[in-house]
Amino acid sequence: RVRERPQDSPTRTPAHVPFPLNFTPPHCCFERTEGTGGVYPPAGLAAAVFFGVGRGACAAVSFAYPPRRVRVMTDRLERVILKRKDALSYLGRTHEGSVHWMNLAKLTKKQINAYDKKNTKLRSQHWFLLGMSIGRLLEQPNGEILLQAIMLMIEEYEHFKYYPLRNGKYPSFKWYPPSSAEFQNERDIKSSKTALHRVGKRVIYQQFLAYSINVPLSYCEVVFSLCEVLSLVYNKLLAQSALSKTSHEKILKFDSWVKTNLISAMVKHLSDVAEAVISITFDKLTDNITLPYKRALEEAEKKAKLEAEEEEKKRKAVTAEKEAAKKAKLEA
Numbered sequence: 001r002v003r004e005r006p007q008d009s010p011t012r013t014p015a016h017v018p019f020p021l022n023f024t025p026p027h028c029c030f031e032r033t034e035g036t037g038g039v040y041p042p043a044g045l046a047a048a049v050f051f052g053v054g055r056g057a058c059a060a061v062s063f064a065y066p067p068r069r070v071r072v073m074t075d076r077l078e079r080v081i082l083k084r085k086d087a088l089s090y091l092g093r094t095h096e097g098s099v100h101w102m103n104l105a106k107l108t109k110k111q112i113n114a115y116d117k118k119n120t121k122l123r124s125q126h127w128f129l130l131g132m133s134i135g136r137l138l139e140q141p142n143g144e145i146l147l148q149a150i151m152l153m154i155e156e157y158e159h160f161k162y163y164p165l166r167n168g169k170y171p172s173f174k175w176y177p178p179s180s181a182e183f184q185n186e187r188d189i190k191s192s193k194t195a196l197h198r199v200g201k202r203v204i205y206q207q208f209l210a211y212s213i214n215v216p217l218s219y220c221e222v223v224f225s226l227c228e229v230l231s232l233v234y235n236k237l238l239a240q241s242a243l244s245k246t247s248h249e250k251i252l253k254f255d256s257w258v259k260t261n262l263i264s265a266m267v268k269h270l271s272d273v274a275e276a277v278i279s280i281t282f283d284k285l286t287d288n289i290t291l292p293y294k295r296a297l298e299e300a301e302k303k304a305k306l307e308a309e310e311e312e313k314k315r316k317a318v319t320a321e322k323e324a325a326k327k328a329k330l331e332a
Contacts (some may be wrong), residue, residue, distance in 0.1 A: 073248050080255055081238045084229050084263075091266050092227035095220040105274045105281075109220040115273045124217040131226040139234055143240035145180055147250040150233070151209055154257055155196055156208035187309065223266060230258060313318045 093099045100106045113120070133153050140146040197204045237251055 023186075024210075073245070077248055077251060078238065078251065081234050083236050084255055084258065087263060088227040088231050088234075090151050091263065091270075092153060094270060095223045095227075095266075097220075101162055101274045103271050105277050107270065107273055107277065109218070111277060112270070112273055113219050115276065116269070120219040120269070121217075122221045124222045126157075126161055126261075127212045127215065127226050128217055128231070129209055129211060131159045131229045132211075133157070133207060134226075134229045134233060136209070137207065138229075138236065143237070143243060144247060145246055146236065147254070151250055153207035154254070156205045159196060160205070160208060160210055226262070230262075 018221070094101050094107065095106050095112060096127070097106070134150075137146060137149050137153065140149055197206055240247075243251075
């Protein structure tokens with residue numbers, strides 16, 4: 001964009017401007033020349049050129065904003081993170097019992113904890129350990145190191161979660177000492193692949209805290225705490241700047257994993273609880289509405305049954321009289 005002097009014609013290039021008015025400078029930065037003009041970059045412009053009003057004054061600047069493809073990736077990433085933060089906040093408030101689930105039913109902690117206790121007990125233990133492990137990762141200052149640690153923690157969590165399904169029991173916990181991940185060089189940091197650390201046939205967890213839990217856990221409290229910790233992680237990811245393409249892919253992969261393995265399970269559980277609560281409430285409401293009609297119907301059925309019994313008695317009496325008359329006639 002060009003701000004012209006009033007005396008210059010809009011269709012004629014001023015004499016002191018070395019290029020036409022519709023010319024967009026390349027992505028470079030021009031130094032301000034002597035004159036009275038000022039440089040005020042407008043927000044959102046890829047390039048800006050301003051000219052002073054003094055005699056022979058010229059001040060031009062072009063801002064080297066990132067290419068359009070990078071800006072599109074960054075905007076998409078911001079939308080995804082903000083959307084996921086809203087979902088986590090809503091799920092946390094629902095498990096707290098402060099809002100209605102999908103504007104249909106306000107669920108209490110007692111109702112949520114009591115539903116499907118067998119699955120929620122195991123899920124609470126896994127998510128409790130996951131929340132503790134994620135909390136340790138918030139100490140990582142560097143975005144690339146944080147992402148690499150998150151991806152490694154996911155691999156270790158999946159191994160810990162599905163190990164009993166393959167082998168029938170958990171391995172000895174002395175195989176899994178908690179320790180901070182150490183990436184030796186920049187190549188390890190920027191790598192998009194993560195692998196479990198193995199010593200022989202044993203797997204050693206570097207990020208996931210695998211502890212034995214012997215105390216009862218509240219499913220609602222665990223879910224609420226996990227949502228809070230995940231929101232802090234998303235805040236940390238959103239605050240990062242100048243991330244590479246590999247980092248964008250890691251963040252989207254982490255978000256996809258959270259959506260598929262955590263949020264989907266939370267949503268399904270809440271939907272099942274809400275369906276059960278609504279069904280019970282609807283049955284009670286239906287009973288209250290139809291109770292007078294049910295009583296009237298029962299009374300009508302009872303009356304009809306009594307009438308049928310009276311008719312049967314009359315019929316039997318008439319039949320007995322006929323039989324007695326017929327017998328008397330035969331005897332005579």
